[in-house]
Amino acid sequence: MKHLAALNKYFWKYRVRLLAGIFFVVLSNYFTVMAPEVTGYVVSQVQQYISGQPGKTTENYSASVLALINWLRDFSFSKIVLISSIVILLLALLRGIFMFLMRQTLIVMSRYIEYDLKNAIYNHYQQLDMGFFKTHSTGDMMNRIAEDVSRVRMYCGPAVMYTVNLLALITLCLVNMLRKDFHLTLVVVAPLPLLAITIYFVNTIIHKKSERVQALLSDLTTNAQESYSGIRVIKSFVQEKAMLGFFSKNSEAYRKNAVSLAKVEAIYFPSMTLLVGLSTLLTILIGSKMALTNPDKVGIIVEFVIYINMLMFPVSAIGSVASMVQRAAASQKRINEFLDTKPLVTDPVKNNAGETFSGSIVFKNVTFTYPHTGIRALHNFSLKVKPGEKVMILGKTGSGKSTLAQLLLRFYDPDEGEIFIGDKNIRNASLPALRNYISYVPQDVFLFSDTVDNNIRFGLRNNNNDIDVGKYAEYAAVNNEILSLDKGYETMVGERGVTLSGGQKQRVSIARALLKESPVMLFDDCLSAVDAKTEHKIVSNLNSFLQNKTTIIITHRIFLSIKFDKIIILSNGEIAEAGTHAELLAKDGYYAELYNLQLSEEKAPV
Ligand SMILES: Nc1ncnc2c1ncn2[C@@H]1O[C@H](COP(=O)(O)OP(=O)(O)OP(=O)(O)O)[C@@H](O)[C@H]1O
Numbered sequence: 378m379k380h381l382a383a384l385n386k387y388f389w390k391y392r393v394r395l396l397a398g399i400f401f402v403v404l405s406n407y408f409t410v411m412a413p414e415v416t417g418y419v420v421s422q423v424q425q426y427i428s429g430q431p432g433k434t435t436e437n438y439s440a441s442v443l444a445l446i447n448w449l450r451d452f453s454f455s456k457i458v459l460i461s462s463i464v465i466l467l468l469a470l471l472r473g474i475f476m477f478l479m480r481q482t483l484i485v486m487s488r489y490i491e492y493d494l495k496n497a498i499y500n501h502y503q504q505l506d507m508g509f510f511k512t513h514s515t516g517d518m519m520n521r522i523a524e525d526v527s528r529v530r531m532y533c534g535p536a537v538m539y540t541v542n543l544l545a546l547i548t549l550c551l552v553n554m555l556r557k558d559f560h561l562t563l564v565v566v567a568p569l570p571l572l573a574i575t576i577y578f579v580n581t582i583i584h585k586k587s588e589r590v591q592a593l594l595s596d597l598t599t600n601a602q603e604s605y606s607g608i609r610v611i612k613s614f615v616q617e618k619a620m621l622g623f624f625s626k627n628s629e630a631y632r633k634n635a636v637s638l639a640k641v642e643a644i645y646f647p648s649m650t651l652l653v654g655l656s657t658l659l660t661i662l663i664g665s666k667m668a669l670t671n672p673d674k675v676g677i678i679v680e681f682v683i684y685i686n687m688l689m690f691p692v693s694a695i696g697s698v699a700s701m702v703q704r705a706a707a708s709q710k711r712i713n714e715f716l717d718t719k720p721l722v723t724d725p726v727k728n729n730a731g732e733t734f735s736g737s738i739v740f741k742n743v744t745f746t747y748p749h750t751g752i753r754a755l756h757n758f759s760l761k762v763k764p765g766e767k768v769m770i771l772g773k774t775g776s777g778k779s780t781l782a783q784l785l786l787r788f789y790d791p792d793e794g795e796i797f798i799g800d801k802n803i804r805n806a807s808l809p810a811l812r813n814y815i816s817y818v819p820q821d822v823f824l825f826s827d828t829v830d831n832n833i834r835f836g837l838r839n840n841n842n843d844i845d846v847g848k849y850a851e852y853a854a855v856n857n858e859i860l861s862l863d864k865g866y867e868t869m870v871g872e873r874g875v876t877l878s879g880g881q882k883q884r885v886s887i888a889r890a891l892l893k894e895s896p897v898m899l900f901d902d903c904l905s906a907v908d909a910k911t912e913h914k915i916v917s918n919l920n921s922f923l924q925n926k927t928t929i930i931i932t933h934r935i936f937l938s939i940k941f942d943k944i945i946i947l948s949n950g951e952i953a954e955a956g957t958h959a960e961l962l963a964k965d966g967y968y969a970e971l972y973n974l975q976l977s978e979e980k981a982p983v
Pocket residue numbers: 511747750752753754772773774775776777778779780781820902
C-alpha cells in the first residue's frame with residue numbers, strides 16, 4: 378500500500394475534482410436512501426387505509442422525509458400515493474444526475490492521472506541510458522506504460538468512487554435503519570460481512586486465475602508475433618508443422634486456464650444473490666413476525682428489503698475494490714521502481730541545448746567495459762580528430778568501432794579516460810547540444826512507420842518546410858528510387874521501414890543524418906547493404922558534402938574516393954595500426970591486406 382502514496386501528489390493536483398466527486402457521491406446516496414423511506418411511508422399509508430386505522434405519528438423518519446409527510450398530512454389518500462410516487466421518481470432523477478456528476482469528476486480525474494502517469498513514464502524512458510534498454514525487454518517496458526498504468530487508474534478512479542460510495546451508502550442506510558428498528562437492523566445486516574468476505578475470496582481466486590490467463594495470452598501473442606516476423610525462416614526451414622504444434626500447446630494451456638477462470642466467475646453472482654437472498658429472507662421473516670403484533674411495521678419491512686438490495690452492490694464491491702487496490706499497489710511498485718531508476722548518463726547542464734562546440738575531438742586514454750556483460754570493448758584508446766579532418770576506422774568485427782561512436786554520443790560514459798571537443802570534456806557539456814553537434818548514422822537502421830519525407834526530416838530542429846529533402850536524398854543516392862515509389866516522398870515505409878529494401882533503408886537513414894547539417898558526421902558501417910557501384914556513387918557525393926565537416930567513418934570496406942587524413946585499425950579495443958593510406962600500405966599490415974583483397978575483388982570478373 379505504501380507504494381500507492383506516490384499517487385497522492387496527483388490526488389492533490391486534482392483535489393477540486395476529487396472533493397467535488399466525493400460531494401456528488403454523498404449527495405447521490407442521500408437521495409438514494411430517501412426513496413425507500415418514502416416507499417415505506419406509502420406502504421404504511423396503504424396498510425392503514427385498508428385496515429381503516431388512522432395514521433400514526435411519524436417521528437422515526439429523516440428530517441426531509443418528515444417534512445414531506447407533514448406537508449402531505451392534509452391530502453387525501455389517493456393524492457398522498459400520487460405525490461409520493463412523483464417524489465420517488467424525482468429522487469431517482471436527482472440520484473441519476475449526481476451519479477452522472479460523480480463519474481464526470483472521479484472517473485475523469487482518474488483519466489487525467491493516467492495521462493500524467495503515462496507521460497511521466499514515457500518522459501523517464503527517454504532520459505534513461507542505453508544500458509537500461511539493453512537489460513529490459515520491450516514487452517516489460519510496454520507493460521509498465523500500458524497495463525500497470527491502467528491498473529493504477531482503476532485505483533485512482535473506480536476504487537475511490539466505490540469506496541466513497543460504499544461508505545456513504547452504508548452510513549446513510551444504517552442511520553435510517555437503526556432509527557427505524559435497532560433489532561431488525563442487526564439481524565438483517567449480519568450476513569453482509571459474510572457477503573463481503575466471500576466476494577473477497579472469490580475475487581482473489583479470480584484475480585490469480587486471470588493473471589495466469591493474461592500471462593498465457595501474452596505468451597501466445599509473442600509466439601504468434603514471432604511466427605509472423607520469422608515467417609521466411611519458418612518456411613525456408615520447413616518448420617510450419619513444428620511451429621503449429623508449439624502454438625497449439627500454448628493455445629491448449631490458455632484454453633484450460635480460461636475455462637477454469639470462467640467456472641470460478643460463474644460462482645460469483647450466484648453466491649452474491651444467495652447471501653442477499655438470505656438477508657431479504659431474514660427481513661421478511663422477522664419483519665412479518667413484528668408486523669403481526671404491530672401492523673404499522675409493514676412499511677418498515679418493505680423499506681428494509683429495499684435497503685438490503687441497495688447495499689448488495691456496494692458491499693459486494695468491497696471484494697473487487699480490495700483486489701483493485703492490491704493490483705494497483707503491485708503495479709505502482711513496478712512503476713516506482715522504474716521511475717526511481719537513475720540514468721547513468723545525465724545532462725550536466727539542463728536547458729542549454731544552444732551550447733556550441735569548437736576544436737578537435739579528442740579521445741584520451743579511453744577504456745570502456747559494457748556494464749551488464751562485462752565485455753571490455755575499448756582499452757586505453759586515444760585519438761585526435763582536428764576540425765574538418767576525415768578519419769576512417771576499420772577493424773575486425775567486435776573490435777570496438779561502434780562503441781567509439783556510442784561513447785562520443787554519450788550513450789555510455791567511459792570507465793576511464795576522457796573525451797573532449799576542444800577544451801570541453803563532453804561529460805560536462807549539454808547533452809542535447811552535443812548530440813545536435815553530431816550527425817550520426819547508426820549501424821542498425823531504424824525508420825519510423827511514417828512517410829519517407831517525414832523520416833528524412835526527423836532530425837530537423839525547426840519545422841522548416843522550405844528545406845530541400847530531395848537534395849539530401851540525392852547525396853545519399855536514393856532520390857530516384859524514392860521518386861519511383863508509389864507516392865514518392867509521401868510513401869509510407871511501414872513498420873520499421875519494411876516496405877523498403879535494406880539498401881534503401883540505409884540510404885534514407887543517411888539522408889536523414891545529412892539533412893541535420895551538423896558540423897560532425899559520424900557514419901557507422903552504414904553502407905553494408907548497398908552494392909559497390911552505389912557505394913562508390915554515395916561516397917563520391919559525400920566528398921563535396923563533407924568538405925567542411927569533421928567526419929568519422931566506421932566501415933569494413935576501404936573508401937578509396939575519400940582522402941582520409943587518418944586511418945585507424947582497431948583490434949580488441951586498441952589501435953593496431955594508424956596513419957595515412959600511404960603510410961599504412963607501406964606498413965604492409967592488416968590495412969594493406971584488406972586493401973589488396975578489396976582491389977582483387979573489384980578486378981575479379983563478375
Ligand atoms: N550493447 C552491448 N552490450 C554488451 N556488449 C556489447 C554491446 N555492444 C557491443 N558489445 C561488445 O563489445 C565489443 C565491441 O563491440 P562493437 O559493437 O563496438 O564492435 P564493432 O567493431 O563495431 O563490431 P562490428 O564491426 O561487428 O559492428 C564486442 O565484443 C561486443 O560483443
